[in-house]
Amino acid sequence: MNEQNGQIADHIHVVSNGKAELTLNELAETQPGMARLMVELSPRMSKCWWATRYENYELATFQLSEATKLLKTSVIVRPKYRDDMYSFIDSHISKLKNLLIEKDSEGFFKEFDSMVKSANQLHERFNKGFIVWKVSERPPEDLDLTPKH
Numbered sequence: 001m002n003e004q005n006g007q008i009a010d011h012i013h014v015v016s017n018g019k020a021e022l023t024l025n026e027l028a029e030t031q032p033g034m035a036r037l038m039v040e041l042s043p044r045m046s047k048c049w050w051a052t053r054y055e056n057y058e059l060a061t062f063q064l065s066e067a068t069k070l071l072k073t074s075v076i077v078r079p080k081y082r083d084d085m086y087s088f089i090d091s092h093i094s095k096l097k098n099l100l101i102e103k104d105s106e107g108f109f110k111e112f113d114s115m116v117k118s119a120n121q122l123h124e125r126f127n128k129g130f131i132v133w134k135v136s137e138r139p140p141e142d143l144d145l146t147p148k149h
Contacts, residue, residue, distance in 0.1 A: 032073075
C-alpha cells in the first residue's frame with residue numbers, strides 16, 4: 001500500500017498532460033475552487049445583463065448558459081453549497097432563461113435585481129458578506145453587444 005496526502009491507497013493512478021505526470025489527487029488539487037469560479041462567473045453575468053440591455057437575447061442567453069455551467073461546477077468542488085446553489089439556479093437562473101426566451105427585458109431586469117440580492121444574501125450566509133456583487137457600470141469592452149439578426 002502507498003500513502004499519499006495522508007490517505008492509504010491500494011494503487012495510485014497517474015495521468016500526463018504532456019509536460020508532467022500527475023497523480024489523480026494532484027490533478028484534483030488543480031481544479032478551481034469557488035473563488036476562481038466566481039471570477040469567471042461575474043463577467044458572464046454582467047455580460048448577460050448588458051447584452052439584454054442591448055436586446056441581444058442570443059448573446060445574453062449564451063452568457064447565462066455558460067454562467068449556469070459554472071454554478072453547477074461549483075457544487076462539484078464545494079459540495080457544502082449544493083442545496084443552496086441548486087435552489088438559486090431553480091429560483092433565479094431558470095426564470096432569467098425563460099424571460100430571455102420571451103424577450104421580456106422588463107421582467108428580466110426585475111428578476112435580475114432579485115437574483116443579485118439573493119446572491120449577496122448567500123454571501124452573507126456563508127460568512128462572505130464582504131463580497132457584494134453588482135453588475136459592471138459600463139458595458140464590456142471586449143464584445144460587440146449589438147444583435148446580429
